Amino acid sequence: MKKKEIIDHISTWLKDYCERSRTNGFVIGISGGIDSAVTSTLCAMTGKRLIVLNLPIKQHQNEYYRSVEHIEWLKKNFKNVESETVELSDIFKGFEKDLPDSIQDFLTMANVRSRVRMITLYAFASHHKLLVAGTGNKIEDFGIGFFTKYGDGGVDLSPIADLTKSEVYALAAELNIVESIQKARPTDGLYADDRTDEDQIGATYPELEWAMDHIENNKTEPLNDRQKMVMEIYKSRNRANKHKMEPIPVCIIPKELK
DSSP, X not given: OOHHHXXXXXXXXXXXXXXHXXXXXXXXXXXXXXXXXXXXXXXXXXXSEEEEEEOOSSOOHHHHHHHHHHHHHHHHHOXXXXXXXXXXXXXXHHHHHHSOGGGOOHHHHHHHHHXXXXXXXXXXXXXXXXXXXXXXXXXXXXXXXXXXTTTTTOOSBOTTTTSOXXXXXXXXXXXXXXXXXXXXXXXXXXXXXOOOHHHHHSSOHHHHHHHHHHHHTTOOOOOOHXXXXXXXXXXXHHHHTHHHHSOOOOOOOOXXXX
């Protein structure tokens, strides 16, 4: 993996896209995780204006402090970076108060959190004429659909969506991302506790990358029990989340009916 060349390629792609779209730069939410840390650093490297937002909603303390640490590191290393903290817990509590209790299951309310953050990102983007940079990697965006539709999936461009999680970690090391983020176990930050992505999915990212590679390359070697389990997890989530990963279906009206 040519890490320096990939970093240069993505940052150049970001700068070119920004200039073609006639926008002023980027806005991105910082979660305290590896994906937003790498994406925000790549955006900062363009030299364009970058606003990074810390958007806590009843946030687990470790995630919040990692976000703060990364934002401070960005601002120390890049003159074009600005930051804001927008406390969204009261807005989220409003949804908890006004939505019927009967629909407030854990997953539904986790998705509400993600969509509240998306609205906030686009408020800044609209006002400052910026692009919302997505932080999804290849496994999340095109493998198992591990994102919220119109939440963290609501973005203008996706700089790292052709990189696996392992490749994102490799870039993080090359970019000297703060150590606490490089060592933290991946989490989506959508729950008040510290549950990890692996807790939710049932498989690690390297295992999911193996499953994606196995399918994409039509590999036929026999699988052990764990591999069979991981393969079923991958296929099940891929099937269930196709609606997130494919274009919105449009009902085409036959010409003779118009």
